[in-house]
Every structure is written in structure tokens, then in C-alpha cells.
Amino acid sequence: MDRFSYVGHSQGTLMALIEFSRNKELASKVNLFTALAPVGRVNKAVGAFELLSDLLPQIVAITDKLGIYDFAPLTPVVSEFAILLCPVIPSICSEVFYAIAGPDEYLNSTRVPVYGSHAPAGTSIKNILHWNQIYLAKQPQMWDYGTAAENLAHYNSITPPVYQYSDLQVPTVFFSG
Numbered sequence: 072m073d074r075f076s077y078v079g080h081s082q083g084t085l086m087a088l089i090e091f092s093r094n095k096e097l098a099s100k101v102n103l104f105t106a107l108a109p110v111g112r113v114n115k116a117v118g119a120f121e122l123l124s125d126l127l128p129q130i131v132a133i134t135d136k137l138g139i140y141d142f143a144p145l146t147p148v149v150s151e152f153a154i155l156l157c158p159v160i161p162s163i164c165s166e167v168f169y170a171i172a173g174p175d176e177y178l179n180s181t182r183v184p185v186y187g188s189h190a191p192a193g194t195s196i197k198n199i200l201h202w203n204q205i206y207l208a209k210q211p212q213m214w215d216y217g218t219a220a221e222n223l224a225h226y227n228s229i230t231p232p233v234y235q236y237s238d239l240q241v242p243t244v245f246f247s248g
Contacts, residue, residue: 076103084109089211092238104243111236113206120206127203134196144193157184204231211236 079087084106091098113120123130134140157164164183204215211234216222219229226232 074100074102076105077101078105078107079109080107081110085111085211088236088239089234091241092234092236095240098239098241101241104241106243106245108247109245112209112211113202120202123199124203124206127200131196131200140196142194142196142199154184 077087077091087104087106088109088111091101091104153164161180161183164186165178165180168178168183168186201214205211208215208231213226213231213234215231216225222229222231
């Protein structure tokens with residue numbers, strides 16, 4: 072495979088930091104990693120994420136019983152709502168972003184209708200659980216299987232290994248703000 076450049080945004084930057092640090096063969100093929108709004112840890116989360124952290128066990132119990140395994144998928148109804156409402160009353164959509172992600176002094180209010188038509192993008196419940204584990208552990212770590220025995224079986228360690236960003240050897244540019 073030829074060398075390539077990787078551009079990641081938000082969670083995509085975290086995935087790249089992790090894999091380019093761990094997987095030397097893959098990292099050797101990357102000539103530039105560009106990180107837009109990079110995420111390396113989430114120990115200062117605010118907004119809905121902070122609230123969800125406390126409620127997550129109850130939410131997962133309910134979603135499991137209902138057979139729901141995705142979280143906040145983008146639906147046509149949500150997308151149309153954002154397309155129609157955000158241009159007319161952008162402050163409402165800005166407040167929704169604020170409630171979900173916390174305050175953002177850099178939010179471009181003229182782009183809120185565009186953001187709203189693409190958000191939420193959705194993810195899996197397991198991904199939300201992993202983000203919550205990282206948030207509670209205050210460090211970026213692999214999935215915690217919940218018991219020392221399960222972690223030992225998967226990692227040969229009773230606790231999940233911490234990701235080592237210091238092993239990153241790929242030329243990297245970070246953009247935030």
C-alpha cells in the first residue's frame with residue numbers, strides 16, 4: 072500500500088491517536104495525520120455527556136430490554152426539523168448543541184442549520200459506554216469488560232490497558248478552536 076494522509080475530526084482523531092500509536096505497520100504508511108477538533112481524553116466533559124454518565128446504567132438496562140443498540144441516530148424527522156427550524160430560530164438549535172456538548176464560544180451560529188441537518192450522527196450504545204468508561208477512569212483506556220477475570224482473559228491484566236499516545240511517530244498537525 073502506498074503512503075497516505077489521514078484527516079480526522081473529533082472521535083476520528085482519537086481513533087487515529089490510538090491506532091497510530093499501537094500499530095507501527097499502519098503508522099509507517101501515514102505521511103501526515105491532520106487532527107481537527109482533536110480528542111485525547113474526556114475527563115472535563117460537560118453538558119448532556121456529564122449528566123448521562125450518572126444515568127447510563129439505567130439507560131442501558133432499558134435499551135437492552137427494548138433491543139435498542141444505537142444511540143441518537145440521525146433520522147429524516149430530526150434532519151428535516153433542523154433544516155426547517157434552525158434557519159428560522161437558530162438560537163434553539165444553538166441551545167440544543169449547548170445542552171449536548173456544553174458551552175462553545177467558537178460555535179459559528181451562521182452554520183448551525185448545517186450542523187443541525189447532520190447531527191446527531193448516531194453511534195452504538197457500546198461506544199457510548201466506552202466513552203463513559205474513559206470519562207470515569209480519567210484516562211484513555213481500552214474497553215473495560217467489567218470484571219478482573221474478563222479483563223485478564225482479554226488483556227492479560229486485571230485492568231484495561233491505557234493507550235500510550237507517547238508512542239505516536241506519525242507527523243501530526245492539530246487544529247482546534
